């Protein structure tokens with residue numbers, strides 16, 4: 183089966199500094215691949231390179247078998263960026279933000295019934311069905327993240343790329359996301375997901391690719407091989423009792 187993502191020896195620079203130093207990554211249809219590693223190891227840059235936001239300076243990237251330079255089927259890819267503001271100051275409703283995910287498929291035509299149904303389904307999946315008419319600015323951080331996930335789901339992608347989708351999302355919603363990804367992967371959608379903690383996604387993960395210093399440090403092929411306590415954050419490598427205690431009210 184042809185890989186959905188085939189990245190060989192990928193290199194990239196940001197601000198004149200090498201950030202990816204030869205990353206190999208292959209994801210097949212229906213596979214869920216987790217990208218792990220410490221802060222600054224290159225996870226976000228890798229996924230941003232895959233979705234065409236960071237140009238590679240070397241190596242080869244193929245998407246659905248097509249060299250990225252010739253690739254035009256971007257509507258096949260759903261992308262949830264690292265936590266960001268979907269509508270910085272724009273007075274959009276939750277529904278409008280989620281419906282923007284249909285743009286790639288429908289262009290600037292008005293929403294058709296199938297588009298509206300896809301938006302309804304995505305809102306329901308992330309538990310925001312009753313919040314559609316509210317301004318996106320009224321959502322909490324975790325609800326906002328769920329709206330971004332819904333936006334990616336509305337594209338009904340063949341490849342779903344998510345950068346830390348669990349950040350700030352409560353456990354119940356994490357489980358809903360896990361169930362959704364499980365179903366999508368079962369239908370053949372490939373999933374590439376940056377994670378700091380595996381959480382409820384652990385049972386779904388076919389392979390974990392652990393980055394360090396812009397290179398693949400190692401790959402774990404089965405979830406049971408995954409290092410439960412992999413030190414993704416420098417603080418995680420420290421005994422809990424030795425970690426600095428947060429000082430509420432100081433920030």
Ligand SMILES: Nc1ncnc2c1ncn2[C@@H]1O[C@H](COP(=O)(O)OP(=O)(O)OP(=O)(O)O)[C@@H](O)[C@H]1O
Pocket residue numbers: 196197199201219220221222223224225226227228
């Ligand atoms: N716009 C930029 N200009 C210069 N350097 C950058 C830029 N963005 C990221 N970097 C650097 O690239 C390296 C990799 O960053 P990246 O965001 O890919 O790491 P990450 O593994 O996703 O980290 P985190 O877990 O903190 O999100 C870091 O050293 C970072 O400082």
